[in-house]
Amino acid sequence: xxxxxxxxxxxxxxxxxxxxxxxxxxxxxxxxxxxxxxxxxxxxxxxxxxxxxxxxxxxxxxxxxxxxxxxxxxxxxxxxxxxxxxxxxxxxxxxxxxxxxxxxxxxxxxxxxxxxxxxxxxxxxxxxxxxxxxxxxxxxxxxxxxxxxxxxxxxxxxxxxxxxxxxxxxxxxxxxxxxxxxxxxxxxxxxxxxxxxxxxxxxxxxxxxxxxxxxxxxxxxxxxxxxxxxxxxxxxxxxxxxxxxxxxxxxxxxxxxxxxxxxxxxxxxxxxxxxxxxxxxxxxxxxxxxxxxxxxxxxxxxxxxxxxxxxxxxxxxxxxxxxxxxxxxxxxxxxxxxxxxxxxxxxxxxxxxxxxxxxxxxxxxxxxxxxxxxxxxxxxxxxxxxxxxxxxxxxxxxxxxxxxxxxxxxxxxxxxxxxxxxxxxxxxxxxxxxxxxxxxxxxxxxxxxxxxxxxxxxxxxxxxxxxxxxxxxxxxxxxxxxxxxxxxxxxxxxxxxxxxxxxxxxxxxxxxxxxxxxxxxxxxxxxxxxxxxxxxxxxxxxxxxxxxxxxxxxxxxxxxxxxxxxxxxxxxxxxxxxxxxxxxxxxxxxxxxxxxxxxxxxxxxxxxxxxxxxxxxxxxxxxxxxxxxxxxxxxxxxxxxxxxxxxxxxxxx
Ligand SMILES: *[C@@H]1O[C@H](CO)[C@@H](O)[C@H](O)[C@H]1NC(C)=O
Ligand SMILES: *[C@@H]1O[C@H](CO)[C@@H](O)[C@H](O)[C@H]1NC(C)=O
Ligand SMILES: *[C@@H]1O[C@H](CO)[C@@H](O)[C@H](O)[C@H]1NC(C)=O
Ligand SMILES: *[C@@H]1O[C@H](CO)[C@@H](O)[C@H](O)[C@H]1NC(C)=O
Ligand SMILES: *[C@@H]1O[C@H](CO)[C@@H](O)[C@H](O)[C@H]1NC(C)=O
Ligand SMILES: *[C@@H]1O[C@H](CO)[C@@H](O)[C@H](O)[C@H]1NC(C)=O
Ligand SMILES: *[C@@H]1O[C@H](CO)[C@@H](O)[C@H](O)[C@H]1NC(C)=O
Ligand SMILES: *[C@@H]1O[C@H](CO)[C@@H](O)[C@H](O)[C@H]1NC(C)=O
Ligand SMILES: *[C@@H]1O[C@H](CO)[C@@H](O)[C@H](O)[C@H]1NC(C)=O
Ligand SMILES: *[C@@H]1O[C@H](CO)[C@@H](O)[C@H](O)[C@H]1NC(C)=O
Ligand SMILES: *[C@@H]1O[C@H](CO)[C@@H](O)[C@H](O)[C@H]1NC(C)=O
Ligand SMILES: *[C@@H]1O[C@H](CO)[C@@H](O)[C@H](O)[C@H]1NC(C)=O
Ligand SMILES: [Zn+2]
Ligand SMILES: [Zn+2]
Numbered sequence: 001x002x003x004x005x006x007x008x009x010x011x012x013x014x015x016x017x018x019x020x021x022x023x024x025x026x027x028x029x030x031x032x033x034x035x036x037x038x039x040x041x042x043x044x045x046x047x048x049x050x051x052x053x054x055x056x057x058x059x060x061x062x063x064x065x066x067x068x069x070x071x072x073x074x075x076x077x078x079x080x081x082x083x084x085x086x087x088x089x090x091x092x093x094x095x096x097x098x099x100x101x102x103x104x105x106x107x108x109x110x111x112x113x114x115x116x117x118x119x120x121x122x123x124x125x126x127x128x129x130x131x132x133x134x135x136x137x138x139x140x141x142x143x144x145x146x147x148x149x150x151x152x153x154x155x156x157x158x159x160x161x162x163x164x165x166x167x168x169x170x171x172x173x174x175x176x177x178x179x180x181x182x183x184x185x186x187x188x189x190x191x192x193x194x195x196x197x198x199x200x201x202x203x204x205x206x207x208x209x210x211x212x213x214x215x216x217x218x219x220x221x222x223x224x225x226x227x228x229x230x231x232x233x234x235x236x237x238x239x240x241x242x243x244x245x246x247x248x249x250x251x252x253x254x255x256x257x258x259x260x261x262x263x264x265x266x267x268x269x270x271x272x273x274x275x276x277x278x279x280x281x282x283x284x285x286x287x288x289x290x291x292x293x294x295x296x297x298x299x300x301x302x303x304x305x306x307x308x309x310x311x312x313x314x315x316x317x318x319x320x321x322x323x324x325x326x327x328x329x330x331x332x333x334x335x336x337x338x339x340x341x342x343x344x345x346x347x348x349x350x351x352x353x354x355x356x357x358x359x360x361x362x363x364x365x366x367x368x369x370x371x372x373x374x375x376x377x378x379x380x381x382x383x384x385x386x387x388x389x390x391x392x393x394x395x396x397x398x399x400x401x402x403x404x405x406x407x408x409x410x411x412x413x414x415x416x417x418x419x420x421x422x423x424x425x426x427x428x429x430x431x432x433x434x435x436x437x438x439x440x441x442x443x444x445x446x447x448x449x450x451x452x453x454x455x456x457x458x459x460x461x462x463x464x465x466x467x468x469x470x471x472x473x474x475x476x477x478x479x480x481x482x483x484x485x486x487x488x489x490x491x492x493x494x495x496x497x498x499x500x501x502x503x504x505x506x507x508x509x510x511x512x513x514x515x516x517x518x519x520x521x522x523x524x525x526x527x528x529x530x531x532x533x534x535x536x537x538x539x540x541x542x543x544x545x546x547x548x549x550x551x552x553x554x555x556x557x558x559x560x561x562x563x564x565x566x567x568x569x570x571x572x573x574x575x576x577x578x579x580x581x582x583x584x585x586x587x588x589x590x591x592x593x594x595x596x597x598x599x600x601x602x603x604x605x606x607x608x609x610x611x612x613x614x615x616x617x618x619x620x621x622x623x624x625x626x627x628x629x630x631x632x633x634x635x636x637x638x639x640x641x642x643x644x645x646x647x648x649x650x651x652x653x
Pocket of ligand 12: 478479619620621623
């Protein structure tokens, strides 16, 4: 456990007792569902989980939101904190939705289910398919078993090659009868009848429909951010151009009861205002509900008092909830009813069965629906057919991307460069006995490796990229020893220029880690500052600055801008996860060699070859020169095999 975490926990147990618990709108305390004992079903929480304490705020229009599920349909199955908090699976989610729909019907209110895209690239369930199949084709069949009212396309559906996008066109989109929206995303396919290539939207550009219970007239769009990393044969129109289209003007011309917009676009610092303003130019006061995604954070903001925008995290960690009282606007005796701020509510639910049961007032025995159980069964069968439980070894502890500093013995980056890569790369390698340094970009790793069984699925999760290793053989030690600092350490000005340029380019190509990390960093900083203030000045104090009063377990501590109008968003108060910045590039410890001219192998992931060459040529001052022609393949192993091979060697004693 890190020092910071220890401090946080120690302080929390001292100071949190003095605080009052969250206010509970209708006094429904005390639902406690004990969850202990042995279970066979993988998705049941294996540790007791804390229950939420506040019921959801139901109003006459309610929405459940998923986004960026990235193949995590079996949820998070490791026991390290906070994974059990996200241990529900898509079958559990289906049961939840089904109970919630029943509750909505009993209350006579609307409940819609929407998704904001990115359905694969995250786990073996979507990406571990055998040759001949397509990414997410199999896992998408389970998404079809949920009663989604609206869905939209994510950038990942467009970046894994044309056939995957075509599968969305031919298999996924048609299933939803016009409710799979791709307002600014086209695909070009050959039309036999016309004898030529034709560009057309993958799904529908917009849809108008009536809500199930109260028959509200809804107009919906599905917008993707300005993505440029899309496969050849697909087209992403910029958001600015989209709102200039004739079809757009026609789609929004008639005033509905509300606009319900889904999009794979972050609700902050992206182009939702462009869409919002285009609608507001025509309809000054019509309610607008926006469900965004892509940056993997929990976020909420209001562009005016009659709209709300929600983003619901990632990886089946978070289920989003938004509700609004639309009847307020219908009071014909109130002249201001159509202009006054609407009453919105939003919540970020931790994705597990305890959460689900609390909010549906079911218990472990009444919760599962037959469809839900069927989905869980089907997902487990799919996992088995992809052999995702293939066992490589037992990880002795957790290894973190950003919860531990680099270098450290809890850092997955340290594990990779100091242990896993040297061990795996030495196998069957004729150059194994030569001195070497190994470099990778930190972004090569995607997720923590957690204590316990390390399986084929965990390998997909932690490091999915099929990158090769290259070597510049026999480089002078004097050059090799400076490479890592060279990679990470341009002068601040150069770095900033490079970085800003690179970041905006990377963003257009779909990279969001820097946003997610900035969110974690801010969360951790605010939390620690709050602990200090509390230690100095004592209570009272709470959100948005303070740790929530009854926080017990690690998780997200969301400080979004809807707190002022709608209160705290997290369904359960958490202790913020510690965050440590990591360098962009990491490398093995430089061997202790005194002879500057001694030959040494410079080994690296092919993805960073350009940077390596640039830095080595700088360091060489013209005494040597390096080009892509001089590098050689180092091994037949690919990056995404390294941890598995290492685990077989080192984690099987
Ligand atoms: C989250 O999981 C931890 C165990 O890892 C548990 O102690 C805690 O109660 C859980 N918290 C919630 C909010 O479910
Ligand atoms: C080909 O184009 C014709 C005429 O526009 C259209 O009716 C038909 O649906 C198209 N076929 C496909 C497969 O898109
Ligand atoms: C249609 O597009 C495909 C893929 O871009 C291309 O290979 C083919 O030549 C095009 N066919 C025609 C008739 O333009
Ligand atoms: C998308 O397809 C529609 C329908 O074929 C076409 O009118 C439009 O020009 C296309 N948009 C783009 C940006 O390619
Ligand atoms: C209405 O909502 C807006 C945006 O959230 C806020 O700035 C404004 O203060 C609110 N007005 C009232 C009267 O509450
Ligand atoms: C929860 O329910 C499932 C089946 O519905 C059962 O297998 C499991 O043992 C139950 N667990 C507890 C703690 O009751
Ligand atoms: C059960 O799940 C399978 C997929 O695993 C699906 O094909 C089938 O339709 C489901 N059956 C029911 C009754 O929902
Ligand atoms: C990890 O490092 C910490 C601090 O450097 C040390 O106290 C601890 O013993 C180390 N653990 C292992 C397993 O090496
Ligand atoms: C190393 O070579 C042996 C013999 O050719 C082979 O059985 C083994 O799978 C190889 N190991 C790796 C990691 O490639
Ligand atoms: C590396 O050196 C060790 C000990 O000197 C030797 O046993 C081994 O065969 C060498 N391996 C290779 C690949 O040269
Ligand atoms: C490096 O090697 C030199 C000479 O072999 C030795 O004196 C020195 O202690 C070594 N330094 C480290 C940090 O191991
Ligand atoms: C390159 O120049 C720097 C600064 O003048 C010097 O410290 C370094 O040793 C030189 N490197 C080589 C390989 O000549
Ligand atoms: Zn995503
Ligand atoms: Zn995305």
